[in-house]
Each structure stands twice: as C-alpha cells, then as structure tokens.
Amino acid sequence: MDNSLPSTEERILEAAKKVFHTRGFEGARMQEIANEAGVNKALVHYYFRNKENLFKAVFEDAFRRVVAKVKEIFVSDLTFPEKIETFLKYYISYLSQNSYLPLFIINSMYEKPGQLKEILDKIDFSPETLLVGIREQVRDELHLDIDPFHVYINILSLCIFPVVARPLIQTIFSYSNEQMTRFYEERTTETPVFILNALKGYENNSAK
Amino acid sequence: MDNSLPSTEERILEAAKKVFHTRGFEGARMQEIANEAGVNKALVHYYFRNKENLFKAVFEDAFRRVVAKVKEIFVSDLTFPEKIETFLKYYISYLSQNSYLPLFIINSMYEKPGQLKEILDKIDFSPETLLVGIREQVRDELHLDIDPFHVYINILSLCIFPVVARPLIQTIFSYSNEQMTRFYEERTTETPVFILNALKGYENNSAK
DNA sequence: GTCTATATTGTGATAGAC
DNA sequence: GTCTATCACAATATAGAC
Numbered sequence: 001m002d003n004s005l006p007s008t009e010e011r012i013l014e015a016a017k018k019v020f021h022t023r024g025f026e027g028a029r030m031q032e033i034a035n036e037a038g039v040n041k042a043l044v045h046y047y048f049r050n051k052e053n054l055f056k057a058v059f060e061d062a063f064r065r066v067v068a069k070v071k072e073i074f075v076s077d078l079t080f081p082e083k084i085e086t087f088l089k090y091y092i093s094y095l096s097q098n099s100y101l102p103l104f105i106i107n108s109m110y111e112k113p114g115q116l117k118e119i120l121d122k123i124d125f126s127p128e129t130l131l132v133g134i135r136e137q138v139r140d141e142l143h144l145d146i147d148p149f150h151v152y153i154n155i156l157s158l159c160i161f162p163v164v165a166r167p168l169i170q171t172i173f174s175y176s177n178e179q180m181t182r183f184y185e186e187r188t189t190e191t192p193v194f195i196l197n198a199l200k201g202y203e204n205n206s207a208k
Numbered sequence: 209m210d211n212s213l214p215s216t217e218e219r220i221l222e223a224a225k226k227v228f229h230t231r232g233f234e235g236a237r238m239q240e241i242a243n244e245a246g247v248n249k250a251l252v253h254y255y256f257r258n259k260e261n262l263f264k265a266v267f268e269d270a271f272r273r274v275v276a277k278v279k280e281i282f283v284s285d286l287t288f289p290e291k292i293e294t295f296l297k298y299y300i301s302y303l304s305q306n307s308y309l310p311l312f313i314i315n316s317m318y319e320k321p322g323q324l325k326e327i328l329d330k331i332d333f334s335p336e337t338l339l340v341g342i343r344e345q346v347r348d349e350l351h352l353d354i355d356p357f358h359v360y361i362n363i364l365s366l367c368i369f370p371v372v373a374r375p376l377i378q379t380i381f382s383y384s385n386e387q388m389t390r391f392y393e394e395r396t397t398e399t400p401v402f403i404l405n406a407l408k409g410y411e412n413n414s415a416k
Numbered sequence: 417g418t419c420t421a422t423a424t425t426g427t428g429a430t431a432g433a434c
Numbered sequence: 435g436t437c438t439a440t441c442a443c444a445a446t447a448t449a450g451a452c
Contacts, residue, residue: 026234040437109375116379127381150398153370161365167317171324173335190358197409198402
C-alpha cells in the first residue's frame, strides 16, 4: 500500500477529477482546478501541458474505475441472482459516493466521442466477457433462452438512470435528501426483485 | 394552424435549441446560435438580452414538450399494458428524433438547479396525477398492490437510459448505426414484455 | 429591427525569475 | 518545481449608425 503523501501531480489530478466530474469539460476552469489543488495555474500546465490532456487523464481514470468494478462483480463465481444483488448493492453505495461519475462518462462520450476508442484498446476490456457470462447463467440457472444484451442494458438502466436523474426526480417530487436516501435504499432490494421477476416471466414463452 | 413564416425571434429560438441541446450551456456559443439563425450576434442579444435568458427559454420549452407528451399518454383511457406500449413506442420514435433532449434536461438540472422550480409553478403539472393513475391501474387491472413510484421510475429508466447512453453503448459494443436502429426497434417490443413480466411476478407475494 | 464596430471581461497558455 | 506576470485570443455584451 502507498502511504506516502500525494505528490503535486497527484493532487492536481484529484482536483481535476473533482472539477471535471461536476462541471464537464466546457464548464471546468483551469483556475478552479489549480485552486482546488492548492497550486498555481501555471503548475497545472507544467504537469499536463493543456486542458485537453488533463481531461483525457481524468476520463480514462473514471472509465477504468467503473469497468474494473463492473467486471469484479459480473465476472465472478456468484450465482445470477447474487450477481444482480451484489451489483445493485455496490452501485447504490458506490454511486452515492460518486454520483457524478456515470453522467460524466456519458457526457464525455458526446463531447469527445473518439476518446473512448483509445482507452478501450489500452485496457483489458471485452464486452463479450460480460455478455457470455450472463447468457450462460440465464440459460443454466434460470433455464431461459433470451437475448442477454437487452437484459444487460435493462440492468444497467435500472441501476444508473435513477442516480443520474436524481436532481430531476428530487425536484419534481419535492423529496428531501432523507427521502432520497430512503428511495435509493429501497431500490437496493426492490430492483433485484423486479429484474428476477421479469426474467421468470419469460419461462412460459421460451420453451422452444 | 400557424402557416406564417417564422419570425426572427422564432428563428433565433430554434437555433438556440439546436445549439444548447447538443452543446449544453457552457459549450454553446452565441456566435454559433446567430449563425444557425442566419442573423447577427447583436440581434440575439436584442431579442433575449443575454445568454442566461435565452437558455431559460430553451430549457422551459424542452421541459414543457416532454411533460406534455408524457401526460398525453399516461393520463388517458388506455389500459396499463397499452399505456406502457404506447409510451415506449412514442419514446423510441420521439427520442430518435430528439435524442439530445433527455440528457439536456438532466444536465440542465445540475447546471441550473433552481430553474425547474419556476417552471413547475408556471405549468400545469402535478406528479401525483401520474402516480395515482398508475397505482389504480396496477391494482385494478393487474390485481397487484405495489409501490407505483418505483414502477414509474423503472419504466422511465428502461426507456430513457438506453437512448441517453447511446454513444457509450455504440462504442463499447462496436455497433453500426444500422445495428443501433435495430437495437431500438427491438426494445420497442421487448421492453413492455420485460416490464409486464416483472409486474406479474409480484402476484404471488402481494396477496395480503 | 438589423447591422458594424467596439468595449470588456474571462480564460487557456507561455515566458522567465527564483 | 514552483511562482508572478503577461500574452493572445475567445466570448459575452453594448453603442450607435442606418
């Protein structure tokens, strides 16, 4: 484990994460990043040369983290229901700490479409790994034969959207922060039930 | 019906929608809006005074449209399964034409949290209308007694997230535009099945 | 109402001392 | 490596002619 104090470069990167995640590329200010890191603006340029480079570093870090966590859960020895439960439990707690992360990644894809391609080549990530795992488990454990791709997207939708749309939900329904916390706690148990119910419903039709 | 040619003010607003929707508040440039409208930059300020005002007008327009459409479907005489199918069919076609709209609204809530409050007061919109309708139908048509709020969020999640995350999905899975079109077509029929299956699954447990 | 020209401020980036 | 000072330009906004 690394117990040393964070280097200047690390402090700048941490500050950049905070600012880019919440404000996006266009909204971020190099000045604010410098302030957040407790250094001068010029020093930010010294380490990362320009805004574009710094953003790239932040985006890659964010994507790596999310992928690593998803893989950690979905590529494991757990049963399918356990995976869904674990995945949701992880997302509630992880995203409540990093509620800006998924929206940051989504927005970055619109602002800088090409950037993900480079990253995908660099890191060890094949979407097939995830899909194959789901396909086999849905078939062997639940005895269903349905497209795992839609199942996968459905699971992600039900996990991520409620977090991403939090300010919208909270405003429209006039929920307090405490009510929102309870809402997300409820989803931890309710969402797996919803998903597994849906999958069981296919049993009648998929006997082909 | 209004057959007259669009006024200058209308042309500017249309241009502003296009630019704000795709680039967000920070990314938008008054110059680009002026170009898009075919007028001079100064004229944009003449009609809307500043960027903030123009953005407000665009955001309000977007929110009104989305709410109007959701109400049109959910507050109707259709049965619950019909509502879900209609809603999804509408969203596939509507969002494929305006794929930037939901993300624009979500982002605006982070950038300008207070703005929605004003709008909600102005327009005729009560979230209870939507929830009450769902609650009654789930109970009377499907004979279930579950929280309509989570059902409502689940439906929205399954509709909106796949559209919002399109660039991410397309890049990760290396899908062509044609494959993405087919993906969304599939969802039009698959998502209602998924949702209704999930709801039926509650029948066993909710006999209290 | 619509334009050109300009004011004014903000912001990414660099030069150069220490 | 870290700072201060400054450049260069981009972007919002306004003044004033027509």
